[in-house]
Amino acid sequence: xxxxxxxxxxVPVFEEAPVELRCNYSSSVSVYLFxxxxxxxxxxxxxxxxxxxxxxxxxxxGFEAEFNKSQTSFHLRKxxxxxxDTAEYFCAVRHYGGATNKLIFGTGTLLAVQx
Amino acid sequence: SAVISQxxxxxxxxxxxxxxxxxxxxxQVTMMFWYRQQPGQSLTLxxxxxxxxxxxxxxGFVIDKxxxxxxxxxxxxxxxxxxxxxxxSIYLCSVVPEGDYGYTFGSGTRLTVV
Numbered sequence: 538x539x540x541x542x543x544x545x546x547x548v549p550v551f552e553e554a555p556v557e558l559r560c561n562y563s564s565s566v567s568v569y570l571f572x573x574x575x576x577x578x579x580x581x582x583x584x585x586x587x588x589x590x591x592x593x594x595x596x597x598x599g600f601e602a603e604f605n606k607s608q609t610s611f612h613l614r615k616x617x618x619x620x621x622d623t624a625e626y627f628c629a630v631r632h633y634g635g636a637t638n639k640l641i642f643g644t645g646t647l648l649a650v651q652x
Numbered sequence: 653s654a655v656i657s658q659x660x661x662x663x664x665x666x667x668x669x670x671x672x673x674x675x676x677x678x679x680q681v682t683m684m685f686w687y688r689q690q691p692g693q694s695l696t697l698x699x700x701x702x703x704x705x706x707x708x709x710x711x712g713f714v715i716d717k718x719x720x721x722x723x724x725x726x727x728x729x730x731x732x733x734x735x736x737x738x739x740x741s742i743y744l745c746s747v748v749p750e751g752d753y754g755y756t757f758g759s760g761t762r763l764t765v766v
Contacts, residue, residue, distance in 0.1 A: 568751055580759040581695075582746060583653075627694060631680050631753075639685065639710075640746070640755050643694045 539564045541630050541643035558613040558646045560602075560628030565625055570611040571629040571640070572602055581627065587611060598622070612633045623650045653680050654749040658758030665735055665765050673761045674730045675745035680725035682750070686718070689742040689760070698743075701728045735765045 550556045561567060572584040585596025592604040600638045602613045611628060628643040655678040666672050686698040697708040698718055707720040716737065722728045732739055742760045749756060 571754065573757075578762075581757040583756070585753045586754050617672050629755075639700060641697075644694045 539630050539632055539641050541628050541641055543628055543643035543646050544584050545646050546644065547647040547649060549618065549651060550618055553652050554615050555616050556614065556618050556622075556648065557629075558626050558648065559586065560611045560613065560643060562609050562611065562628075562630045564609075564630065566632060569631045570602075570604060571631070572596065572600070572611070573627045573642075574598075574627045574628060575627065575645075577624070584613070584626070618648070618650050620650050620652060622648055624648060653679065653752065653754065654747055654756045656745060656747065656756060656758035658745055658761055659734075660761055660763040661759065663764070665763065667736050667765055669735055670731055670733045671735065671763060672729050673743055674677060674727045675730070675758055677726045679749060681747040682725070684722065684728045685746040685755075686720065686728075686730045687744045687757075689744065691740070695744065698730070707746050709722045711724060731762065735763075739763065740765045 540563045544559050551598045561624050570587040574584050575581050584600050585594045587594045587604045591606040595601045604611050625647050627645045629640045631640050655675040659674045662745045684701045687695040689695045695711050699709045701703050701707045701720045702753050703723040704723045719731045742759045742762050745758045746755045
């Protein structure tokens with residue numbers, strides 16, 4: 538069975554500092570990996586996705602993530618955060634080639650950017 | 653990517669009543685998904701809705717409580733039946749546009765049961 542672990546429930550960081558949000562997954566087969574952002578009182582927006590190829594994936598708003606198969610990780614990074622990046626971030630995994638295509642979410646990490 | 657219109661955006665309902673949530677997509681999609689996000693929690697998949705067949709429910713969710721319709725390739729409804737305060741959540745529909753791998757989500761329905 539697939540599962541996603543986001544160890545940090547909340548990450549406080551000062552504006553313009555770098556940040557890394559951690560995500561680990563478990564699966565016995567190949568997976569697709571995603572990061573979503575949810576701003577307060579809004580729906581989910583896709584930040585970036587890893588399907589295949591280059592392990593470094595660039596997304597919107599200056600975010601990037603690196604797929605590490607040996608460590609089963611897909612950590613999200615941004616070199617310099619802004620106040621507007623304050624939001625909940627969800628890592629998600631989907632079984633490659635699965636019949637149902639269902640997306641399994643981690644518990645989320647609240648990124649709290651302080652001035 | 654697909655654009656999803658979800659209605660209503662929010663509602664306050666009395667316990668014991670039912671609410672039907674609509675999800676309209678601007679393109680044809682094979683699968684639609686319904687998720688629940690309880691306050692301060694992550695998203696949990698309720699069911700997968702395929703056109704022309706019964707929905708597939710995840711463990712802990714049953715058809716009597718969450719009946720789903722999928723009359724065509726662009727529309728689905730989720731009903732939350734016999735509501736209790738524990739059903740207070742955000743309900744979101746999601747699709748995978750044809751030829752894409754990224755899931756698109758509706759803006760959600762914020763349900764409060766009193």
